[in-house]
Amino acid sequence: MVGRRCCEWLWCGVLAAHWYRDPGALEGQEHLLTAGHVVSDTSPEDLRFFLRNDAPIVRIERQTLAALPGVPSTTLRPFQELQLESLVIEKQLDLAALVLDDSLEKAHGVRSFTVTEGGNTPASSQIVVAVGFPCDISRVNHLGERVIFTHVEWTEIVGPRGGLDGFDQATHALAPFSITDEFPEADPRGMSGAAVWWQRPAQSGVWYPNLELAGITISYYEKSKLLKFVKREFVEAFLTML
Numbered sequence: 001m002v003g004r005r006c007c008e009w010l011w012c013g014v015l016a017a018h019w020y021r022d023p024g025a026l027e028g029q030e031h032l033l034t035a036g037h038v039v040s041d042t043s044p045e046d047l048r049f050f051l052r053n054d055a056p057i058v059r060i061e062r063q064t065l066a067a068l069p070g071v072p073s074t075t076l077r078p079f080q081e082l083q084l085e086s087l088v089i090e091k092q093l094d095l096a097a098l099v100l101d102d103s104l105e106k107a108h109g110v111r112s113f114t115v116t117e118g119g120n121t122p123a124s125s126q127i128v129v130a131v132g133f134p135c136d137i138s139r140v141n142h143l144g145e146r147v148i149f150t151h152v153e154w155t156e157i158v159g160p161r162g163g164l165d166g167f168d169q170a171t172h173a174l175a176p177f178s179i180t181d182e183f184p185e186a187d188p189r190g191m192s193g194a195a196v197w198w199q200r201p202a203q204s205g206v207w208y209p210n211l212e213l214a215g216i217t218i219s220y221y222e223k224s225k226l227l228k229f230v231k232r233e234f235v236e237a238f239l240t241m242l
Contacts, residue, residue, distance in 0.1 A: 030099070030112055031098065031099055031239065031242065032097065032098040032099075033095065033096070033097055033193070033216055033235070034095075034096050034098070034192075034193030035094055035095065035096065035192040035193040035216060035217065035218045035219075036089045036093070036094040036095050036096045036218075037094055037192065037218075038096065038192050038193045039087065039089065039096050039098070040089055040091075040096070044084050044087050045084075047084060048079040048080060048081055049079060049080055049081075049082050050077070050079050050080075050133075050148070051077070051110070053075070053077045055075045055077075057150075060149075062182075062183055062186070063183075065137055065149060066137070068139070070139075070142075071139065071141070076147060082100050083100060084099070084100055085099040085100060086098070086099045087099075088242055090241075093171070093230055093234055093238055094218045094219070094230070095216060095218075095230060095234075095238050097238070097242055113211075115213060115235070115236065115239060117236065119212060119213060119232045119233070119236060120231075120232055120233055121157070121173050121214045121215050121231040121232045122157060122198050122214060123157065124156075124157050124158055124159045125156055125157065125158075126198050126214075127154065127155075127156050127198065127199075128155060128156060128157060128175060128196050128197060128198045128214050129152060129153065129154050129155075129197050129198075130152075130153045130155075130191065130194040130196045130197070130227070131150060131151070131152050131153070131194060131195075132150075132151055132188070132190055132191035132192075132193075132194040132217070133148040133149065133151065133190045133191075134151050134186070134187060134188055134189065134190040135148075135187065135189050135190040136185075136186060136189070136190075137149050137151060138190075148190070151179070151191070153178065153179065153191070153194075153227075154178060155175040155177070155178040155227070156175060157174070157175050157214075158174050158175060158176065159174075160174070161174060161224060161226065164221055164224065166219070166228075167228060171231060172218075172228050172229065172230060172231065173215055173231050174221075174226045174227065174228055174229075175196070175226065175227050175229070176225055176226055176227070177220065177225050177226065177227050180225045188220045188227060189220075191217050191220070191227065192219070193216065193217060193218075194216070194217040195213060195215075195216060195217075196213070196214040196215045196217060196229050197211045197212065197213060198214045199211055199212070200212050212232075213232055213235065214229070214231075214232055215230050215231050215232050215234075215235060216229055216230050216235055217229045
């Protein structure tokens with residue numbers, strides 16, 4: 001998602017292109033979740049959204065992307081303006097929920113993920129995944145337009161660490177920004193708002209997609225190379241207040 005300030009479009013962060021529904025408290029009301037700071041400094045009417053691209057996903061390594069002289073413009077999809085019905089920001093948790101009109105799912109094929117009551121963030125050592133658009137792998141084309149690329153971050157939850165400003169063990173969880181193991185200068189700005197997912201244990205020996213929401217990414221500790229996210233329990237609490 002991007003926002004406009006001073007007549008210029010700037011990168012604000014990720015709207016976690018994920019869609020959530022709490023069938024109990026929200027009774028079918030669908031919300032888009034993100035980090036509060038992603039939208040707090042931009043007027044709602046100036047928010048724009050990147051929607052799913054119809055072109056097939058192409059896997060490319062970071063070092064290859066960095067060396068690209070350009071990208072085919074025919075496969076690019078510009079951001080779009082969507083009708084925003086409401087926006088709620090919870091500053092203490094740094095979470096935000098947006099309600100868009102009901103045309104999003106019909107017109108753009110966006111599917112909802114059901115947030116059911118009683119979920120939790122898994123314990124340390126659980127493998128998790130988050131998808132975002134880090135600005136350090138974005139590129140500017142000859143027209144001065146910024147092109148963004150998806151980054152899939154596979155990592156695992158780690159235990160609490162001391163000396164981290166703003167970290168609350170009850171509210172937050174941590175996971176290394178694992179791409180820095182190979183690329184120490186990798187910058188996760190643009191991951192804010194990304195949903196963190198984990199796979200619930202299968203009931204049989206057959207693997208099948210069984211993802212569950214673990215939390216929402218809100219910040220990064222550069223020295224420790226750790227992503228911080230709000231735990232699932234507090235995401236649920238925020239949703240029930242809407």
